[in-house]
Amino acid sequence: MKFKFDHNNINVFNLEKSVTFYKEALGFEPVRTYEPDDKSFKLIYLGDGVSAHRLELTWLRDRTEPYNLGDNEIHLCVTVDDYEEAHELHKRMNCICYENYGMGLYFINDPDGYWIEVLPANR
Template sequence: MTTLNHVCIRVLDTQRSVSFYRDALGLTIQRELDMPDQGWALTFLEDGKTGFQLELCRETGRTQPYTLGDDCPHIALLAEDFLELKEKHQSMGLVFDELPSGIYFIKDPDGHILEILPPR
């Protein structure tokens, strides 16, 4: 058996992304790892509850945005305070799509899609 550990996304500006994930979703830095000899800087964010992490991977020296593709991959997050968080995201101008069920979608500064789900 395996368990999920983390998902990695590429970001252009680590500080901008950390601020977004902190302010919009309440995630905090768990650890940082610089690998200058390999050209990467990694920042791991966590929610403080599940142990699952979001790895922000920055290619040092890169100045051009990443091409994300056309297949619409996304990260889904459960929100205990779903209605309050949705209101916050609407006031921040982040909500770009909403399903009839109320589930909605936002994008991070690099264009990664985040699906926000109500608690089960």
Template sequence: MTNKMLHTCIRVQNLDKSMAFYTKALNLKETRRKDFPEHQFTLVYLAFEDGGYELELTYNYDKAEPYEIGDGYGHIAIGVDDLKASHAAHEAEGYNVTKLMGLPGTDPTYYFIKDPDGYKTEVIQN
């Protein structure tokens, strides 16, 4: 039997804002969408161009208040070929990003960017 990771689900309050963030800031592409208007929710799956592991955005139509992320949420992580250029581009676009960071005693190898709902994505140097 072979097991593999399929997707991570996050709940979003504004699907349009979230789609704009994940497609523009992180270069993910919509792979499929499932609308369930009779049950008042939509699922959108995003992945990189080469496919594989997906991010599922769950949008519930009637959610008026922001989701509470809580202190147990970790983060999503993606790898980039040029960390400094990616960081500079995200800053220039006005995204909520941290400074470049590294583990104690190491050069910077990552930073975090937040989506419209406050979820963090770690951007790591490949």
């Protein structure tokens, strides 16, 4: 028996704002959308254009307040081929929330407060 990653899910408060952020900050594009007939929720799967892994954004129609992420001890991680260029982009976007110069990495946060670790691809 062999398992492989397919996707991760996060719930988002403002779907359009999140889709825009992930496109601008990471180049992720929508690859699939699902919405039931009653329109009680909407799923948008984002892809990086390279791997088969997807990030599923879930929006719930009846949600009236942002999510409480608690201690927010989970995160996503991406690698990038031009670390310096990515860092400059994220600096301009004002979304860098933590940097560890000694380890050569930094984190950005999305509109809901989820953290994304950014690593150089040649690490």
